[in-house]
Amino acid sequence: MLKDREIYRRTLAKWGEEAQYDQAVEECAELIAALKHFRRGKVGAERVVEELADVCLMTGQLAFMFGEENVRAAVRAKLEKLSDLLENS
Template sequence: MTDINELTKRALKEWGSQSLLDMVIEECAELIDAIQKWGRDRVSSDKMLEKAVDVEISIEQLKLILDAPAIWQTVREEKLKHLEKLLVEPAPK
């Protein structure tokens, strides 16, 4: 399996953090576009999956750029707890 951390460190050294941040933006935009087109049957599930994986890789790179794994994990847990709460409690009417 390819080591994303090692590849990201090499990419940071080669292109710098701003370039990688620009790539995160680009990959997210491409996923948004694919999702919109998929909803209208203008793009395949495979293509949307490919774009989602690109974003996943970009997010892993973003984690390294931010260099705050403990904070990242804490915020992630808070978001998951919030989602769980929304699913357990009935929506207000």
């Protein structure tokens, strides 16, 4: 089985960065729609989970494209900010 980074590398080689940006936007839009439908009782949780999995794959690929350490650092900073908000509210 291929490792995530190898899959991301091969995906970029096959379809290119621009296509993957567009795919990420499409997957995010599908998750948004699924969440809206879930709140209205039109779809079950399994639909949201499927769309969330697609978004997770795309965010993994975007992190690969933009630099995984850059993303990890940004996430750490955001978590620290959230922690401060929770402590001070």
